[in-house]
Every structure is written in structure tokens, then in C-alpha cells.
Amino acid sequence: MSPQEARARAAPGTATVPLRVGLLGLGTVGGGVVELLHRNGELLLRRSGRPVQLVCVSARDATKPRALSLDGLEFVPEARRLVERPDLDVVLELIGGLEPAETLVRAALASGKHVVTANKALLAARGGELLALARQNGVRLAFEAAVCGGMPLIKLLREGLAGNRLESIIGIVNGTCNYILSAMEEQGTDFAEVLKAARAQGYTEADPTADIQGLDAAQKLAVLATLGFGLPLRDDKVHTEGIAEVESVDLRYARELGYRLRHLAIARRRPEGIELRTHPALLPEQHPLADTHGAMNAVLLRGDAAGPILLRGAGAGASPTASAVLADLGDLAATVPHGHPEAPLDATDPPRVLTATETLSAYYLRMQVEDRPGVLAGISGILSEAGISIEAVSQKEPLQGERHATILFITREVPEQHMDAARARLVKLPILHGAVTWLRLLHTD
């Protein structure tokens, strides 16, 4: 029976062999993964067609009290023992740093296990060798979580743009740098002052040196440049500058001239070779990356066929990083050889689709009204009786020679049927001249 036949014959929903995962590290990201697998494991199964089962875990201190429930999870005191277990398909490395992570990842790959890692430092330093080791052992080394957390950037670059000759990767890939530059810009304060406040409020790593010197961005860029341009995976070829020298006066001048200052990671194809650099740079305010604030990450990719593609999202944090880890686990579950059926796209018990009148919207309303007292009270009364809150009103003076004034309302979000009811009453108002023009409005969230 061919694998295709095997898949065809296994009916959807048939219990299949789960993908068995062992977890190394129970820090912020490790805890986030345990929690997310618990919460969304069923969704992941629906999308990948094969269950992902977290079997065992190893962490430095077994006795440390954790908010997390580890019920049903075997605790393996020695990490080395975990990677050698014959009953695991995947080792999930969430320890970070070079050692012991490197030794453990090598042992896992050498014993024929797939490895999923969020460790960009390890990739930037040893990625080439580790990928070769994975190839030799016929397994995969997956690392979506290592670059820009919740944004599926590795997948986009590696698979989504697989048919493109990449021209450039330009990104804001370090949240700490972006947070500091955004704060300097908004508050007009100097680098040292903003950094001090950010550290005091826990917005930076305990030691933010790698972030502010651009080393973290250089590691991420090294990984991206390997995928995009086929460069060997190493970060020592990246020209690296940080943000410690940036003066707030230049952020102000830049703004006056129509620019924003951001810390960028750039890999760009030139006829002579590939530019590979990370440093602060001005961007025109209409540049797709200029509008990236606080700790957000954003990357602009340019392929010869797809054209420019912008991806923006959370670059770090337990949940976004766990989201990336689950994507890698789901890919392994979906594609690692095992006779599992193609997953159906729609849920067996899909949610209900609301009718148009049940949907929620804020609204913009425009009316021509007679310019006399009581008009605003009349309209506001109708809106209020329909349960509609007003966020803003703007009355335009009548143009010379006209008797009617234009009045604009912005409402808060209401069920569409409330607005329908209010409009039916508004159009009957004697002070109204013409129709009630309305448009839905979406708030920023």
C-alpha cells in the first residue's frame, strides 16, 4: 500500500499515532508552550491531522514551584536522559544559549529525533553544522520561534516565497531597540534616560547589551539571510551597530524633515554581493516600516515575483513564541511520515454565522439639518433611546447662502439592528434635510 493509499484509507478522525514530544526548559517560553498545547491542542490536531502529545519535560529545578500544571507530564531530572529516550519523535529545546543546549540538540538529532528550537544564538553560531547533522540523520531542525516570535516569518520566507529570487529583507527585528527609539521620539528624552526607565519597568532583558548593541538583530538577520539568499548560517559576517549613540535631537530633526529613526536589519542583493548589516537608519514616514511602534517587529521582504510583502507582529513574549513553536510542531505532525489522513478544513461542529443585523459596528453619520436650536438634542435623543453612545460630534457651519448645516456623528460600537432602528426614526425628523448618510467605522483595536 502506497503512502497515498494509506492516507486515503484512513478515515478522517481515525485515531492515529501521536507525535511524541519531549520538552527541555520550563522558563517563560517553555511554560507558554505547555499552556498553549493544553489550550489549543485540539485546534492543532484539526489543522495538522495528527495529535501532538507532550510526553515528558526536563528543567533545571524539579522542585521549583510553578504556576503551571504539569499533570500527566513525566519529569525527567537529567536532560541528557530525555534526549536519549527511544519513545520520542521530537525534542523541543527551549533552554536558550550555547551550552548545554548545543550538546543536547546534537544528541537529539544524532539519535534520529526532530528538533524544534527557539534558540537564535545557537542557530547563529552553530546553525550550519546542526542543519547538516539533521540532514545526515534524516530529521528536521525547525526554528520558527527563533526569529521574531509570533510572526511566521521563517515559514513565509522558506515556503511562502519558495518560488522567488529574493531581492531584499529589511526589518525591525529587535523590540527593545524599537521600544527605546519610539520612547525617545515620543518623549524627547535621551537614550540613557529611556533605557534606565525601561529597565526599571522590566521592559528589557536583565542584561540588554545584546539588544542595544545590535547583536540580537544580527543573529536574527543571519538566519533570515540564509533562508533568503542561501548564505552560510553565521552572524559574524553581519556589520553590526547598536543604538547607544543615537541622540534625541536627531529624532526631532528627522521628524521635522518627514522621517522616523528605526534600528534596522538589512540583507539586500546587489550585483556585487549581499549587503548584510544592522544599524539605526532614518525612514521616510510613509515607508511601510516607519509605522512600527514600541516592541513590535516588522519585516519587509521583496521577491522578484511576489513583489514587496510586509509582515508585522509581536516579536517576542511567551504567547507569541509559543504560537511559533506550535506551528513547527503542527508541521511535523502533518508531514512526518506516518499514515495520517489529510485534515478536513471545517470543524465538525463549526460556530454559527451571525446575521448582518447581529454584527457590531461603530458608525459615522452625516446629516444636513436646519440650523436652529434643539437640533442636536433631537438627534442625540434618538440615538440614546436606541442604546447608541456617541463618541464625537462635529457640526459644520452652513456655507454662505445655505440654510442647512452639516452635522457628523461618530458612535461607539453597537449591534447593527440598533442603528437600523435609530436611522428609521432619524429620517422622519422634520429638521432633517435629505438622507442620513452612514458608514461603518472600525476602531484601532
Added chain:
Amino acid sequence: MSPQEARARAAPGTATVPLRVGLLGLGTVGGGVVELLHRNGELLLRRSGRPVQLVCVSARDATKPRALSLDGLEFVPEARRLVERPDLDVVLELIGGLEPAETLVRAALASGKHVVTANKALLAARGGELLALARQNGVRLAFEAAVCGGMPLIKLLREGLAGNRLESIIGIVNGTCNYILSAMEEQGTDFAEVLKAARAQGYTEADPTADIQGLDAAQKLAVLATLGFGLPLRDDKVHTEGIAEVESVDLRYARELGYRLRHLAIARRRPEGIELRTHPALLPEQHPLADTHGAMNAVLLRGDAAGPILLRGAGAGASPTASAVLADLGDLAATVPHGHPEAPLDATDPPRVLTATETLSAYYLRMQVEDRPGVLAGISGILSEAGISIEAVSQKEPLQGERHATILFITREVPEQHMDAARARLVKLPILHGAVTWLRLLHTD
């Protein structure tokens, strides 16, 4: 020998069985795919580990003169014959519309072939049945190209966010609507006028009805909502409104109030069910979607773990759509059972990494200078002699009581070493007070 062992033993670069593809349709997108496979087939092989071979093609008129070279491609006069050939792994359906596309796709799936399609109308009308047919036959129906062209949105939603419970999908998914609304906003002209001009210039489909009535957006939303929320794939549940009633006066008022008007497709989870609607709506100008101009597409996804993710790119056109088709072909090549080795990430002959001094940048320069004649000429002369063109100069008057004026330059792009040379000369200028502050600057392109 297990599949893992098989992969382990096949050395990288070993010739493997190609993925054999038959193409239906040689219109704009079909031609784009032939051209892109020819140009970037080697790249696709490197990324997916297995060659994709376009074997044969069928189109309505074999004799039609085409700009395209079809050398080495067998022409199959009858489409039905092509889908029944036993020597194909994949049928690529780029005909569009319901018939004969549906019959051909059904025949291909029933005969155990994977299908890659760009046909959103077919998916929105028959997607559920076709996906079930694919499952029954143990094959895949891939459709990255059907929604938002060059943006890998299907992959992102289906795989990248596989571990997320989706909260909302909000997108600008119809380029024609966005082009028309952008033009109305910028020119202050009315809908009918802009549409007429757009048609005359070939910026719309010959019959733009499906676009401007919101039907095209509704079809795309139906596909996205199935992936995101597990809804059965059908577009008749989408509340659909177009843009024909939008008045340019409201675009102006919206702008005055700090909003932009866009045609949106919205799928949003509420406790009661899923909102599914497409209609024009105002967005605050700082909303991530508000900055989407012309024929661009943009989609904001919100997952419970990943948080908000923005993806923006070309929504249509031959090249971006071909890019999406190649991504689907690459996925099939990489994952359809066949003993192929994991592809190495770095190229066998990677390009050279440029040194920092070889990189190109535009620059921002800030200097404090004595406020006397000849200063500007002195600085400009040095820049000019270093081969540096000036894009803008801005001189700030000295503050009261100060003897020095601040002068700012924005330069065009130059090799970094030219700027290093110019800076070395600038700092020696006697009229200079203090250092030359410099920052790199990135232009919009």
C-alpha cells in the same frame, strides 16, 4: 527501510524523481507560472528538495501566438485528456470560473492527482465538496493563489497560526475597490468618474461588477473564514456590500475627522457566533490597515497566542499569483511521499557578503557651523568631490545668543566609503563647531 532512513541515506543533491505537473490554462496567470518556473525552478528545487517538472499544458487555442516559450512542453488539445494522464502527480488549474474548471478538477482529484488552483469562485461555490473529494482520494487541493495573490495568506493562516484560536480576520482583499476609494480620496472625484477612468486605463477587469459589489471580497472571505474558524466553505453566508454608493464628500469628512474609508472583509469571533461581512468602513488613520493604498491588499489577523499579525502585499497580477502557485508546488514537492533528502538551506555556491564600506546608503548629516557666508558652499563642495549628491538641505537659524547655526543634509544613496572619506574632510573644516552627526537613511523603495 523506514521513510526516515530512506531520506537519511539519499545524499543531498542526489537526482530524485521530479514532481510531474500538467497545466490547464495559458492566460495571464498560466503564462506567469510557465515563465517563473523557467526562471526560478532551480531555487524552488533548492528549497523543496525535489524538482518540479512542467510536463504538459492544455489551453483553449493551441495556435494562438504567445509571447511565451513553450519549448519542451507537450501541448494536449483536450483538457480532459490531460487530467486523465497517468504520468502526472499534479494538475494545475488556472482556467478560472465554474465550468469546465469544476469538472476537470473533480476528474483530476478522482484519479488521485493533487490539484493546485487559483480559482476562488470555484472554491467559494464548491470548495467543501472538492476538499472532501481530495481527502477521499488521499490527495491535496492547494489554493494559495486563490486569495490575495502574492501574499502567503493561506499558509500563514493554515500553518503559521495553526496553534492559535483565531479571534478575527480583517482585510482589504479587493484591489479594485481599494484603488477606486484611494483615487476618490486623493482626487476628491466621485465614484462613477473614478471607475470610468480606471476602466479606460485598464486598471479594472473588463466587467468590474464582482469587484465593486463586494462579491470577489466575499468569496475570498469565505475561504479565509473556513481556515480561520472552521466554517463550511460557502460565500452565501457573507453579508456583502459594495462601494458604488460611497460619496467622495464622506471621504473628505472622514479625513478631516482622522479616518480613512476602505472596503473591508471581516470575520470576527463573538460569543454568539462569527461575524462575516464585507462592506466599506471608516478606519482611524493610525489603524494598521488604513495605510493601504492603490491596488495593494492587507490583512490583519488576530490569534489568541500570536496576537495581531499584519500581512500586506500585492493581491493580484501575473507574477504575484505565479509566486503563490510555485509555493504550493514547492510544498507538494517537499512533502508528497517520495524518498527525497531534506534540502540544505545554504546554496552550494552562495553569493558574496559585502563589507560594510561597500554597502550603499543615503545619509542624514547634522553639523553646527559658524553663521557666515560660504559655509554651505564649503560643505557642498566636499560632498560633491566625494561623489555624494544632496537631496535636501535645511538650515536652522541660530538660537538667540548663539553664534552657531545648525545645518542638516539629506543625501542620495552612496557607497559607505565615499561618505567615510567626505566625513574625514568635513571634520577638518574650520567653520565646523563640534562633530558631524550622521545617520543612514532608507528611501521608500
